[in-house]
Amino acid sequence: MSWITKVRNSLGSLGKRDTPDNLWTKCPSCAEMVFTQAWEDNLSVCPRCGHHGRVGAQARFAQVLDPGYTVLPAVTVPENPLNFRDSKKYSDRLKAARAANPFPDALTAAEGAIDGHAAIVAVQDFAFMGGSMGMAVGEAFVRAAERAVERKCAFVMFTAAGGARMQEGILSLMQMPKTTVALRRLSRAGLPYIVVLTDPTTGGVTASYAMLGDVHLAEPGALIGFAGQRVIRDTIREKLPDGFQRAEYLREHGMVDQVVPRSELRATLARLLDYLTRKDVA
Structure with a gap:
């Protein structure tokens, strides 16, 4: 050599x-x-x-919340209640997802403040089984909403999901009315619910709490919809318009209030909370 x-x-x-x-x-x-x-x-x-790349709950909390926030305790729900199995056991898929992610399921909430405005912030992480909505997600959402009512503060939800979690069948779909009831309690308390739609937000999540906000923000280019584009195209047998189901298209057609770059999101949320929070309920 x-x-x-x-x-x-x-x-x-x-x-x-x-x-x-x-x-x-x-x-x-x-x-x-x-x-x-x-x-x-x-x-x-x-x-x-x-x-705008996808980010998890840890990064999102650090970007939006003031230092000193507290992550809410993880919820406990029955695992694999239907004893579901496809090519793998559902319980094995959960173990693999938890080993690869910092939190035990797809939705994590924290309490803190955004530029001094008290808020509960919940984040869906697409990296955890596509951010799919199962019983743990529904329960974590309800606990976060209830905590907002207890603290008399706003609830800010960052959505990112492929829809309901198929391994939980009808139990996953039951989270749609469950979260809707929780939001009704928040509304009766006179507290704002702000939704930030991130890429992607689809399926049963879009059909429930993702579209029930007092204000809907979206990140640039985020895919937002219920059914997939191929299904829609094959159903109506027409070519879909450019930018269909993207944040900017939904903004033009009234489904999103504002498309906000990530660098401006914290300031925008703080401004909205200043407008929407009742000063007599601090």
Whole structure:
């Protein structure tokens, strides 16, 4: 082996050993390679095309809430109540999802403040089984709404879901009326409910608490709808318009109040809370 080959091999092994696997992040939209640190510093938004990447509950809390917030305790519900199994047991899918995520299910809530305005903030994480709505999600949503009523503060919900969790069958669909009742209690208490629609928000989540807010905000480019585009296209047998089911399209057609870039979201929420919060219920 020549000395050139020896040097090349040593340099190659050094690079493999010292280079982190997550040094770069590839934008899902424009395929631009961005330093992961720069991507995170830019709130997981591509600096080239403005694509808003998906973020989990931890990152969302840090972006929106004032320091010192408290994550609400995880809820306890029956697991695999239907003894569901497809190619894997549902219980095994839950274990795998929990091993890969910081929280035990797809919805996590925290209590704190947004620029000094008290609020309960709940976040659905698409990384946990597609953010699907099961009994744990429904129960966590209700607990968060009840906590908002106890604290007499606003409830801010960040949605991101592929819909109901099929492994829980009719029990997952029952979360739609359950969360609706919880929001009715919030409304009777005179407390605001603000929804931030993120990519993607679809299915039974869109058909329930995602579209029951006093104010609906959306992140740029977010996919928002009930049925998939292919199903709609095949049903009506017409070509769908450009941008169909995207946040900007829904804003133009009155289903979303405002499309807000992530960098402006915290300030926008604080301004809304200042408008909507009753000063006599502080």
